[in-house]
């Protein structure tokens with residue numbers, strides 16, 4: 001609790017992941033300032049975060065307290081200046097992340113861990129855009145962050161213990177299990193998962209199997225709780241395509257080149273769960 | 285008996301209404317004692333909608349220790365929860 005008393009987490013980006021990370025921190029008693037460029041996104045986030053906390057409590061994944069710390073929202077990065085830990089969760093576009101991380105590194109106190117929730121941009125590449133590369137690390141939360149306990153933590157070649165340790169302590173105080181891995185495009189999870197999603201979509205595109213059949217095989221034969229294409233819908237197909245592009249340009253591996261079917265779904269605005277339709281249709 | 289309690293729905297009425305909600309909104313046919321989660325009738329995403337519905341339709345607040353899956357595991361469990369919460373609401377004003 002002492003750790004939490006002086007903590008203030010700044011979450012940058014109030015989309016799918018930013019909302020989930022804010023719910024995780026607040027649900028464990030840590031105050032949050034949530035920053036986004038879009039006012040309407042912040043209004044929606046302020047409504048959604050309490051619902052996500054209630055869902056976590058209902059499912060027994062967050063403490064059942066009614067005494068929650070405040071959620072502050074802002075369109076100005078200056079609001080993050082007093083943070084003890086910054087968690088960046090803006091869109092998976094290297095130039096946007098570079099700009100945001102640079103700006104926040106200029107306003108927070110030196111030694112404040114700058115944690116990126118990137119799906120696959122190498123941490124050292126992002127660190128290179130900031131004032132203090134030694135303060136930068138990755139924490140790849142799964143969606144939804146308040147329901148899935150394990151976090152893939154990425155230590156870049158320049159990350160120091162002084163940045164890593166307080167970030168790990170925060171994750172522990174949020175009841176997360178951290179697995180620390182090395183740097184490299186896609187780290188562990190997405191080097192495998194994004195490739196699997198792309199290949200599954202290509203299988204559907206080629207008419208070899210339907211999306212239901214692909215998912216049913218992974219569930220029935222391999223015991224996966226969710227098939228790759230339902231997982232893609234949950235992630236957001238726009239984000240999947242962005243992540244694949246990051247991986248493709250950094251590895252040169254054609255297997256990461258986003259397939260036509262994914263591109264056409266993103267082109268028509270079918271992003272998955274968040275828009276009500278992707279490979280599957282969802283009710284509002 | 286307070287005047288308000290006489291216009292409040294009975295346990296049977298609540299049960300009927302919840303089954304209709306599950307049928308209409310959740311698109312599932314269940315019995316009052318079906319385990320909604322074990323049977324797969326209700327996903328964890330829809331479970332929060334059940335909570336919001338119970339609160340809006342019966343004017344109760346499901347918070348703290350009452351906010352748990354066991355209270356929403358079946359229509360019968362929800363009826364029990366609603367009656368329990370309404371009983372505490374009704375007794376409170378008489379103290380003050």
Ligand SMILES: NC(=O)c1ccc[n+]([C@@H]2O[C@H](COP(=O)([O-])OP(=O)(O)OC[C@H]3O[C@@H](n4cnc5c(N)ncnc54)[C@H](O)[C@@H]3O)[C@@H](O)[C@H]2O)c1
Pocket residue numbers: 012013014015016017018035036037038041088089090091092093096100117118119120140141142143234235236239243
């Ligand atoms: N969706 C997932 O399942 C998932 C899982 C793990 C990691 N990630 C990663 O998390 C990050 C966020 O993904 P998401 O799914 O939440 O995306 P999203 O599109 O839902 O949200 C991104 C948000 O960033 C905001 N934004 C854009 N530019 C900004 C700026 N300059 N300053 C502040 N906010 C800005 C946007 O307005 C948007 O609200 C990405 O890096 C993604 O790869 C996503």
